[in-house]
Amino acid sequence: MKVIPSICPYCGCGCALTFKIKDSEIEVLHNPEDEVSKGKPCVKGLTCAEPIFVERIKNPMIRRSKQAKFKEVSWTEALEFIRKEIEKYSGEEIAITGSGELTNEDNYVIQKFARTVLHTNNIDTTARLCHAPTLYALYQSFGITTSPNFLEDIGECDCVLLVGTNPRSNYPVAFNRLMDAKYKRGAKIISVQTIFNLTSEYSDLAICLKPNTEVALFNCILNYLIEFDLIEEKVKRIENFERLKQTVSSYTLERTSYICGLEKEILQRICEMIGSAEKFGIMHGMGLTQHIFGVENVLSLLNLAIAKNAYLLSLRGKVNIQGAGDMGCFPNLQDFWSKEDINRLQQLWGVELPKRIGKTLTETFISDPVKFYYIIAMDPAKSLPYLNEVHRNLNRMFIVLQHHYTTYTMKFANVLLPSCSLLEKEGTITNAEGRVRYVRRVISPLHSSMQDWKILVSLAQLLEVEKIFPYEEEIDIFEEITEVIPSYRHLRAKEIYSGFDGFTQKAPKFFRFNPVEFRGFEETTDRKFNFMLITARQPYHFCTGEATLRSKTLKKFLDKGFCYLNPFDARDLGILDGDLIELESRAGKLKAQVKIDPRVTQGIVVAPFFDDELLVNKLIPLSFDPHTKTPNYKNVAVRIRKLSKRK
Numbered sequence: 001m002k003v004i005p006s007i008c009p010y011c012g013c014g015c016a017l018t019f020k021i022k023d024s025e026i027e028v029l030h031n032p033e034d035e036v037s038k039g040k041p042c043v044k045g046l047t048c049a050e051p052i053f054v055e056r057i058k059n060p061m062i063r064r065s066k067q068a069k070f071k072e073v074s075w076t077e078a079l080e081f082i083r084k085e086i087e088k089y090s091g092e093e094i095a096i097t098g099s100g101e102l103t104n105e106d107n108y109v110i111q112k113f114a115r116t117v118l119h120t121n122n123i124d125t126t127a128r129l130c131h132a133p134t135l136y137a138l139y140q141s142f143g144i145t146t147s148p149n150f151l152e153d154i155g156e157c158d159c160v161l162l163v164g165t166n167p168r169s170n171y172p173v174a175f176n177r178l179m180d181a182k183y184k185r186g187a188k189i190i191s192v193q194t195i196f197n198l199t200s201e202y203s204d205l206a207i208c209l210k211p212n213t214e215v216a217l218f219n220c221i222l223n224y225l226i227e228f229d230l231i232e233e234k235v236k237r238i239e240n241f242e243r244l245k246q247t248v249s250s251y252t253l254e255r256t257s258y259i260c261g262l263e264k265e266i267l268q269r270i271c272e273m274i275g276s277a278e279k280f281g282i283m284h285g286m287g288l289t290q291h292i293f294g295v296e297n298v299l300s301l302l303n304l305a306i307a308k309n310a311y312l313l314s315l316r317g318k319v320n321i322q323g324a325g326d327m328g329c330f331p332n333l334q335d336f337w338s339k340e341d342i343n344r345l346q347q348l349w350g351v352e353l354p355k356r357i358g359k360t361l362t363e364t365f366i367s368d369p370v371k372f373y374y375i376i377a378m379d380p381a382k383s384l385p386y387l388n389e390v391h392r393n394l395n396r397m398f399i400v401l402q403h404h405y406t407t408y409t410m411k412f413a414n415v416l417l418p419s420c421s422l423l424e425k426e427g428t429i430t431n432a433e434g435r436v437r438y439v440r441r442v443i444s445p446l447h448s449s450m451q452d453w454k455i456l457v458s459l460a461q462l463l464e465v466e467k468i469f470p471y472e473e474e475i476d477i478f479e480e481i482t483e484v485i486p487s488y489r490h491l492r493a494k495e496i497y498s499g500f501d502g503f504t505q506k507a508p509k510f511f512r513f514n515p516v517e518f519r520g521f522e523e524t525t526d527r528k529f530n531f532m533l534i535t536a537r538q539p540y541h542f543c544t545g546e547a548t549l550r551s552k553t554l555k556k557f558l559d560k561g562f563c564y565l566n567p568f569d570a571r572d573l574g575i576l577d578g579d580l581i582e583l584e585s586r587a588g589k590l591k592a593q594v595k596i597d598p599r600v601t602q603g604i605v606v607a608p609f610f611d612d613e614l615l616v617n618k619l620i621p622l623s624f625d626p627h628t629k630t631p632n633y634k635n636v637a638v639r640i641r642k643l644s645k646r647k
């Protein structure tokens with residue numbers, strides 16, 4: 001029997017787990033020494049080995065038209081097929097994805113491949129769909145792109161504000177820290193959401209406000225803190241303080257209670273709780289970012305964080321989505337890198353970077369589609385908004401899909417390349433708090449899978465540019481990362497690869513207030529579309545569900561997606577638990593089965609996005625945050641029509 005410590009492949013907490021391997025069985029156990037989980041990982045982590053043997057892409061496959069059947073071919077034939085296709089297109093016609101499911105080493109090689117071999121800046125990750133507004137706002141407010149604080153800090157707080165997040169369901173280990181604060185320090189938890197969720201039940205004050213009115217709420221709290229002189233003198237000397245004071249001055253309790261749909265007394269209670277907190281913490285998630293005002297929402301939260309000297313933790317989705325961005329998997333390096341850092345990278349690589357501005361994920365798949373897409377560890381046919389248009393565009397593109405599992409996007413692919421899952425890989429990940437952790441290989445690559453970076457290096461050999469990738473093994477790539485990536489330069493590859501965690505450089509470079517006004521509602525209901533749809537994750541399924549839907553244990557908890565409705569709304573519509581409904585938005589329609597849930601606010605319908613049979617993103621319109629092109633997944637007007645009774 002072998003015992004190997006490695007990392008959970010799921011959420012941004014990035015817990016360490018212990019894997020016991022006997023014959024072909026893998027048992028996953030907690031790791032009592034893990035500083036992140038403190039020996040208490042969640043059920044998703046403890047079942048993370050179950051999916052990896054189920055429905056894999058086993059061998060490279062190609063097909064010459066989208067209607068043809070896939071044919072198994074050798075690696076050489078598949079890569080040669082791709083090489084010939086790549087040579088037909090200019091850099092502007094090509095795009096490639098990095099991914100939060102890959103290691104730092106994979107992501108680094110992908111972005112290098114994009115910029116030096118494909119000659120394009122069209123590289124992006126699913127961060128575009130979730131926390132791109134957080135990165136943009138952190139950079140404006142602190143000059144960094146990682147949460148400035150640590151999981152541990154939350155346990156030290158005496159008051160924690162949760163905004164647009166459900167850690168009980170989606171970040172169980174972060175939730176444990178919250179409970180440490182509550183039960184060991186008597187901390188007060190304030191939960192601000194648009195629907196009650198599993199975490200609301202553990203909060204001292206849980207409120208539901210009108211969707212996307214958070215800017216008004218934060219401005220109101222800031223106004224209260226300034227008016228009652230509840231901020232430190234040094235805060236008043238921070239850049240833009242006077243402008244902030246002026247901006248928030250009109251957000252009185254009366255006006256804000258009207259905008260947010262909250263009672264004035266509740267609002268005052270929130271202000272008092274935050275005003276009197278000595279160690280104040282903030283955790284926020286995608287409920288704040290997936291809006292057309294996503295950047296402004298986060299900027300206004302960061303204004304509050306700066307004013308209260310708060311511990312701030314942005315809860316990131318996938319295990320290495322932080323690292324994928326750190327590695328440069330975003331279209332324009334100049335968005336987050338200095339000129340000196342970009343010049344240094346060009347010198348070290350010995351190439352000139354492509355000059356044209358890169359396009360984001362939402363542009364390359366939807367509004368300005370490319371002709372050739374190299375999709376790695378992503379399921380865009382399920383996860384992107386405005387899915388009907390995405391499917392039409394995918395049908396027109398030449399698609400290389402590199403993944404370990406068969407996925408929904410496979411339907412649109414021309415080439416399938418089998419890659420390793422995280423348990424079959426060596427490398428590093430960077431969790432949501434900027435902790436860089438060593439990923440040990442738990443089992444050898446299954447079938448003919450290859451590690452993602454090795455596939456690209458093999459392709460580079462065919463394209464006769466292999467000299468740009470002089471790597472024998474993963475540690476060689478990490479050595480280069482510590483030379484190139486600005487916030488990783490202080491790290492030592494040997495230490496990380498010996499199993500010692502490191503941290504990225506994430507101390508704020510400055511503090512700056514960025515005053516923002518509440519700009520109105522992003523989408524409104526009318527007589528036809530009289531409900532608001534919010535998409536949300538489920539406790540037992542991770543993101544688009546490729547892995548967790550393959551887990552026998554997790555499927556016992558839930559194996560199908562439902563739409564969740566408030567009991568009073570259901571009664572008014574004559575809908576019973578289990579009935580079939582049609583959901584229609586201005587972007588599309590679909591059928592869904594109903595579950596009645598008293599936690600859902602009246603006038604709102606909640607739907608998950610893990611189930612192939614409930615492609616809820618077909619209902620999401622083409623409306624984006626203008627700075628980051630992050631879609632609005634959280635506030636979509638829909639109408640509900642009952643179709644039939646439950647069976």
Ligand code: SF4
Pocket residue numbers: 008009010011012013014015037041042043044045046171172173174
């Ligand atoms: S909290 Fe996240 S990283 Fe930790 S075990 Fe659960 S899913 Fe895995």
